Amino acid sequence: MNKxxxxxxxxxxxxxxxxxxxEVGDVSLGFFTLKDVKIEILxxxxxxxxxxxxxxxxxxLSLSDPSDSSISCRQTGxxxxxxxxxxxxxxxxxxxxxxxxxxxxxxxxxxxxxxxxNQTLIYLSYTTKETDGSFKHSLSTVPxxxxxxxxxxxxxxx
Numbered sequence: 804m805n806k807x808x809x810x811x812x813x814x815x816x817x818x819x820x821x822x823x824x825x826e827v828g829d830v831s832l833g834f835f836t837l838k839d840v841k842i843e844i845l846x847x848x849x850x851x852x853x854x855x856x857x858x859x860x861x862x863x864l865s866l867s868d869p870s871d872s873s874i875s876c877r878q879t880g881x882x883x884x885x886x887x888x889x890x891x892x893x894x895x896x897x898x899x900x901x902x903x904x905x906x907x908x909x910x911x912x913x914x915x916x917x918x919x920x921n922q923t924l925i926y927l928s929y930t931t932k933e934t935d936g937s938f939k940h941s942l943s944t945v946p947x948x949x950x951x952x953x954x955x956x957x958x959x960x961x
Contacts, residue, residue, distance in 0.1 A: 827856070845900045845913060849889050852880035853945050855926055857900070859911060872911055874928040876943040882950040892917050896925070922947040922954065 828842030838860055845855040859872035891897035896916030916925040924947070929940035947953040 828858075832860075843902075847899055847915065849899075850882055850886045850915070850924060852878055852882040852886070852950070853924060853926075854879040855900075855913065855943065857911075857913065857928055871939050872928050872930070873941045874913065874926055874943045876924075876926045876945050878945055878950065882945075882947060882952045884952050884954070887917070887947070887952045890915060890917055892919065896927075899926075918944075922952075 825843040825845065826841055827844050828840070830840040830842075832838045832840065840858055841861045842856055842858045845857060847853040847855070853876055855874055855876035857872060857874050894916070896914045898912050899915045900913035902911045910931050912929060912931065914927045914929075916927060917923075918925055924945040926943045926945070927940060928942075
């Protein structure tokens with residue numbers, strides 16, 4: 804291949820790092836490291852009254868980002884019974900966010916799981932590749948108490 808074309812593609816790929824529309828924070832881990840803590844916002848497409856913030860490490864000039872991440876979700880708007888009716892209520896829930904963390908098939912995913920008995924939305928952030936003998940994960944919950952979706956009658960577990 805043309806050496807100039809490869810060099811241009813390489814420079815552009817690193818120039819686009821951090822150009823994510825969902826990024827709301829970028830904290831350097833120091834002058835002598837190429838790792839940053841990136842904070843992204845996740846708005847739930849179905850339960851639009853929930854906003855999550857996900858912090859994870861991005862290692863520029865590396866083929867794989869570290870697996871560590873954290874998530875915090877809060878009610879930021881109305882949560883209605885119609886929204887809850889549309890979500891997957893299985894024990895494994897559904898993926899609401901996915902991001903590649905490596906060219907080697909590692910990704911970070913966020914699942915929304917509904918705890919029917921406690922009327923709480925659970926957001927689980929996890930990586931899909933084992934690191935140091937463990938799958939890294941983080942959890943945040945959003946109780947429906949005080950929302951329009953909260954019900955006195957509880958549906959039985961399926």
